[in-house]
Structure formats: C-alpha cells, structure tokens
Amino acid sequence: MELSICANYVMQNSDFIPVRKLSDVAGQLKNAGFDYVDYSPDFLSEDWREKAYRDREVLDKTAITVEQTHAPFNRYCRYEDELFPVYCKRLFEASKIVGAKYVVVHADEYRVRGKYDEKEILDYTCKYLEPYVEYASKNGLVIAIENVFEDHSTRWPMVDGKSRFTSRIEELLAVIEYFNTSSVACCWDFGHAKCSFGKEKMADALRQVGRHVVCTHVHDNYYDKDLHVIPFEGDTNWE
Secondary structure (H helix, E strand, O other), rough: OOEEEEEEHHOOOOOEEEEEEEEEEHHHHHHHOOOOEOOOOOOOOHHHHHHHHHHHHHHHHHHOOEEEEOOOOOOOOOOOOOOOHHHHHHHHHHHHHHHOOOOEEOOOOOOOOOOOHHHHHHHHHHHHHHHHHHHHOOOOOEEEEEEOOOOOOOOOOOOOOOEOOOOOOOHHHHHHHHHHOOOOEEEEEEHHHHHHHHHHHHHHHHHHHHEEEEEEEEEEEEOOOOOOOOOOOOOOOOO
C-alpha cells in the first residue's frame, strides 16, 4: 500500500484558493515522510502545459511520485459548458506529463430533471467518458471512477429520491464494467461511502466493488455530512 497526501490541499487556503506553488511545499511533504502525492496540475491557465512540465521537474528533484490526479467536474456548474471538456482534456494531458498513475473522475455529469432513467443516464455517461478512456488506454493512465453520494443539491431536484448517478453500487459497477478494460477502475472514497451507505453498511458496499478499486480517498465525517476531516476525527468505524 502506498500512502499519499493531497498536495493541492496543502497548497490552498480554506477557500480552496491556491496560495502556494508545488515548489513551495514539495520539500515539506518529502520531509514529512511522503513519497507519493495526490496532485492535480493547473488546467485553467493558458500556460498549463508549461506549468505541468515545471511541476514534473519539482517532483523528480524531490523524488515524489504522483499517485493520482482528479479531473474537473461540473455538477455545480463552475465552468462554462463549452470550456468544461477543454479543461478535462488538459487535465488528462497534464496528468501524463507529471507521471500520474490514476485520474479520478466523477461520472455524474448527467443532469436529472424530469425522470431518473438509469439506462439513459448510463448511456450518456459512457459516451461522455469514451474519449477520456481512449486517451487513458493509449497513454498508460487508468481512469478511476469515484463513488459519490446524494448531495441534495437544489440545482438538480431529486426524482424518487435520486438525482446523482454512481451514488449507488450497481451504477458504479455498471460504468466500470461497461468498458471492461484495465484502463477503467474505481477510486473508493470512504467519506462519500459513509454518506451514501452509513457506517454500518459502508464496508459491505466496498466489498461489492473491491475487485475494481485501485486507489482511495480516505477521510472521515460525522452527521453523515461530507466534512473531509482526518480519520478518527469523525465517527466512522475504521476497525
């Protein structure tokens, strides 16, 4: 098992605004004992590619390996629709440059409005993911589909208690098994699982998808809210 830390969190302030460069924190992370990081390169700047190569130089010099990156997601409409796929493509290319193994992806871009048709949503999702799966398979990357949870967003009203695809194990498995390739796997997010399944059932949910898990997001919470506190600071039964 390879233990990593999210370098982006170390580089950001409490409002998720970058205030430090990777070169500012890489040495600190290495001295703290981390050989691996979860790090998503800049994909917004016009010089994103040059920045990714500079990041790679910092990482190589510090002897730190990028275990995983995280693709942008647009459930909360942070990006203009026409720019979102551009940013996704950049992130995948930047992930290759920095030497990442896995690119974590949210597969919940379908916008539920009047109905929740699982087949329709699955077809939409797989079509949306196809170009990224193709890129990953050609460039030695693995797409890790992350389990999410029903966030009860007022932007997307729930239909029969559902509005967010891959909050359920059968949906997560359906996406991964649709592609049937080693280039598509799962990133298991423990905090999201607890929100979805509760602390009594989250381990059973993990067992169902365990054969596909290649990387994880490990964090804790309480009151079933996605709080991202460190393990043992919430009420997850880690044992």
